Amino acid sequence: MNVCRATEPEDVTIRVFYCRICHTDLHFVRNEFGFSVYPLVPGHDIVWIVLEAGSDAKEFKVGNKVGVGCLVGTCHTCEYCKQSLECLCSKMISTYNSTYSDGTMTYGGYSDKIVVHKRYVFRTTVYSPMKYYSHTVPAKHIGAVGLGGLGPVAVKFAKAFGLKVTVISTSPSKEREAIE
Structure with a gap:
């Protein structure tokens, strides 16, 4: 369309x-x-x-x-x-x-x-908004909604920056992936 x-x-x-x-x-x-x-x-x-x-x-x-x-x-x-x-x-x-x-x-x-x-x-990267909103400082908290397309990338960047990460998902099958 x-x-x-x-x-x-x-x-x-x-x-x-x-x-x-x-x-x-x-x-x-x-x-x-x-x-x-x-x-x-x-x-x-x-x-x-x-x-x-x-x-x-x-x-x-x-x-x-x-x-x-x-x-x-x-x-x-x-x-x-x-x-x-x-x-x-x-x-x-x-x-x-x-x-x-x-x-x-x-x-x-x-x-x-x-x-x-x-x-x-x-x-199309999660790095730019994390940097823009100063979510690159260790010990800060960040939430990743879902582990679909960019979610896993966001979690990896956040962990690399030393952030405390919370993954929000309605899929119980994603729990192991989020923890790893």
């Missing part, structure tokens, strides 16, 4: 490279939460290549490999956004099954391309 809105100054337009299948995607496809909007294109654990960067998104260049999670936008002005708790923003725009402020639907990682506010686009 190749339907997305125009790139605004603080946006990054990206083309799909890889998208992991997540069980949440299946819940939405089956409307198990009761609020799926069709047509629905799921996928929120995404690795992309930058196609276009808005005039105020100069930190991204065409061809950069980037990742996107569950959000593509928020209000950026509420108390939650100011505290980097965007997932609690009442105007949160999800990667899919959501609507941009212009009324355009969001389509996730199984689409051809997507437009994302630069705040929710990340270089």
Whole structure:
């Protein structure tokens, strides 16, 4: 699917490279939460290549490999956004099954391309955000949610930095992997 809105100054337009299948995607496809909007294109654990960067998104260049999670936008002005708790923003725009402020639907990682506010686009490594948020100092605590794609890499970096690591997973089968 190749339907997305125009790139605004603080946006990054990206083309799909890889998208992991997540069980949440299946819940939405089956409307198990009761609020799926069709047509629905799921996928929120995404690795992309930058196609276009808005005039105020100069930190991204065409061809950069980037990742996107569950959000593509928020209000950026509420108390939650100011505290980097965007997932609690009442105007949160999800990667899919959501609507941009212009009324355009969001389509996730199984689409051809997507437009994302630069705040929710990340270089495809866990090292960069760990370094940016000063999670490289021994004795600090860090949590890794899941041991899927980047989770094991995050744990290895964290251990190398001497951090105290907590792995959060709903899969009992991952316990041994987390400990090792």
